[in-house]
Amino acid sequence: MSTLFIADLHLDDERPAITTLFEQFLASDEARTASAFYILGDLVEAWIGDDDDAELPTRIAIATRRLSDAGVPVYFMAGNRDFLLGDAFAERAGLTLLDDGTVHDIEGVPTLLMHGDVLCTDDVAYQTVRAQVRTPAWKAQILSMPLEARRAFAAKARSDSKSHTGRTDETIMDVNQAAVETAMRSAGVQRLVHGHTHRPAIHTFDLDGRPARRIVLGDWYDQGSVLTIDATDAQLRGFHNAHV
């Protein structure tokens, strides 16, 4: 059996082929025979609330619900783009919500699961904004706005994010190795899986005298990207067609 992980799809009406690829991948034999399916954040480019009446959230819910109905547990951990996704959508879409920093046994190995943004501690400006927008009061205030106002707000947040990432040095936006080691040490694990940085790789390093692995998921801007973990191996791959 194998467990599948995806993240950073950034699904958006502007890239309809990627939404179709996501639907095809979730309907594939590979997904439907997995022991579990994990979505580690930034599934969509912007989530404005579970009451969004646009087509995209409905298509996502249908795809994940079908996979979950096929007997595959489908887990969702929020990223910085979709942290307003809540219990109502999770129920409709057959998702089990996970907190950032959850440890799950993955094919026999305790594994720390994160979106990855909290590990980017060198990006102080980003961490300051993150702390502000994750408070219950801020979330409640946004969700109390009319849908159209939230759409406009999301568009602005998106352009602010683009100008920040455009101005900020690449190394500052990657994870901080000390933050990685602290997180893994306090979780008591030798394996971490995260997304966010869009730098797919399997990093091997020494953690307190034992071999450790940090696996970074790839984004879905130009193709699909999946991590497969089975009892003996972990494999990252990109794809353009999901074999249904």
Ligand code: MN
């Ligand atoms: Mn992210």
